[in-house]
Amino acid sequence: MSDTILRVRDLRLHRGARQILAGVEFDVSRGDLVAIMGSSGSGKTTILRTIAGLEPFDGGQVELDAVVLRGRTPPSMDALRLLRRKVGMVFQFHCLFEHLTALHNVCLAPVHAHGVAPRDAERRARELLAAFGVEHRADALPRQLSGGEAQRVAIARALAVDPPLLLMDEPTAALDSERKDDLGELLRRLRADGRTLVMATHDEAFARVLTARILSLRDGMIREGSSPGA
């Protein structure tokens, strides 16, 4: 098994006349915790989206385990299906399914997309919710959850299908400092379990506390190995 789980090469993407990504390159090792940093609108989220297969791009390639996405080439359905077994994503605004309870948000994909027996899926979902301290909110609808609770449910939902790589978009955006500490603790645990984490953030302090490997995105490019403020 290769030690590198994610390999991004010369990733290019433009919207209209604006070049968003102009040759992004980086590798992520298995079990790594990576923070992509940059100012608002620099393209952090876009990088996560291309890795998750949500955003077509113009050039370069993304290689996740053995799945390869190439610029200008729409991935096959099979490639996408394979990709999505390997990567989960937690969105900045959580994007929970509004018509389902927290518990059902977490069970839905294992049951319907991965063929897990409903009873097993529910047990696993309750374990995840309990692990993240939101088991008491299992029957609440998303609009009844606080920002921190919704985020935990969203993380549980992404992990329910057990992807080796978890992408997180601005995970600290809606959290006060106490909740931020809780999240940091949670991410450390995930990492300790061997999960690979890539987050887009502009919260430098948070990234430093987690001792994340920091990638700076400037002018649509990432310079491997640079550290914040460098």
Place this chain on the structure above:
Amino acid sequence: MAVTFRTAPTAFALAVAGVAAAASAAAQGPRDLRWAGDPEGGAPFVQANPTRPDEVEGFDVEIAALLARGLGRVPRFIPITFTSLDQSIARDDADLGLSGIEDTPARRAALAVTIPYYEFREVLSVRDADAPRLRTLADLRGRNVGTLGGTIAYDILLRAEREHGIRAVSYDDDVHPYSDLLLGRLDAVLLDDVLAERRRRRMAGFTVQPDTVVVGHYVGALAARNASLRDAIDDILREAMRDGTLERIFRTWNVWNDAQPALYARLLAGEQVEAVTGLDEAANLAAMSPWVAARQYAPSLLRASGVTLALSCLAMALAVALGMVIATGRVYGTRPVRLALVGYVELMRGTPILLQLFVLYYGIAAAVRLPAFAAALLGLALNYAAYESEIYRAALEAVPVGQLEAARTLGFSERQVLTLIRGPQAFRLALAPMTNDFVALLKDSSLVSVLTVVELTRQTQMFATNLGSWVVPGILCAALYLAMSLPLAALARRLERRWKASPP
């Protein structure tokens, strides 16, 4: 001879015309004799002149001219739908109704009617092949027999439903019963010999049976308060019977026969001619208190409500299913599919549902012969599907894209994203406008009476025609519609609340 008239189809135009007429009447010498008829009834009663469509002709037109002359007035024609004539005259839209109006006890009780001026026979028409075996109503057990609604003939058919087990089918006009007879939707038509003979001259394939089912008379109808004008008209009619003027008019239109001089002789001898009814109990229907009459009509109104409810529920179910398919096609389909669906939606929304119903029932009858109920159901469903699809499309597009992307990253297929995440949320968003549409459909279902389906509004109209008043039938009808629509609205509100409510 022809009399010029100006058709004024909208209420506004009618009002303007009325004001103008009143002004001109005040300014000029002779007053108008405003007489009402249904030009769709056609020759030989009243019809638009084929060469000059803004003029009417027919024996009723000539009788109106004769009466106006005798009264020293100028005839002015007011076109009014046949089934609304009584009410229009009662509310003074016209002084006199002349349009093959039948002399019935109900009409005599509600209006001031003239002496009869023509005697007709209700006769059965059947397809040529059936002529030897289908001669009377008793021969028609289990078969469909059509006629014009709100007439003696229709009442006769209702009685024959009970007595002979036929099925009565009501039409708004006297042409489609004959075309449906030839198409096989009907096995017989019961109508005046005047109408039957006229139709037979234009269409081949059916036979008018010689037996008389009932004898009736045409009269002029005036508002009850115009009894003195009616008496003056009666004098003019008697004079025209005596001096042969009426004979000359009816001969012109080829409807003179031996029954007329016999009728005139009785009238001129001062004999009373009885009004004719088709219903056994209706002889005194108009004399009954409206509430007693309402009790008599309650079963048929309830039955008609059942038709309305069944039709609306089935049509809505079909419209919802079809609307979902259309909306899905418009959101997910390829460009040609999307264009085709937009075309369908715009066609259905942009043309009157009445036109669509006519096309579905009569227009394509040569190719596909739909039964009336099926055509009504399909027509409403196809039309409402267009509106429903717009609601669902908007609802599908209102589900946040973020949720769809989240679903994709979780490994759902596009179909699963639609059925598990997007569809259910869209359905909740669509519920309120859908309920709204269902209530609208419940009421629009009254339009299908043009396809001979007797639903609540149609049944109420027949009740009102027989009773000579809209007050009690109108209240009952409104109550029944509300009884159907209010629970629906309540159910929808409960569902909405449940979906919004906090789980325990």
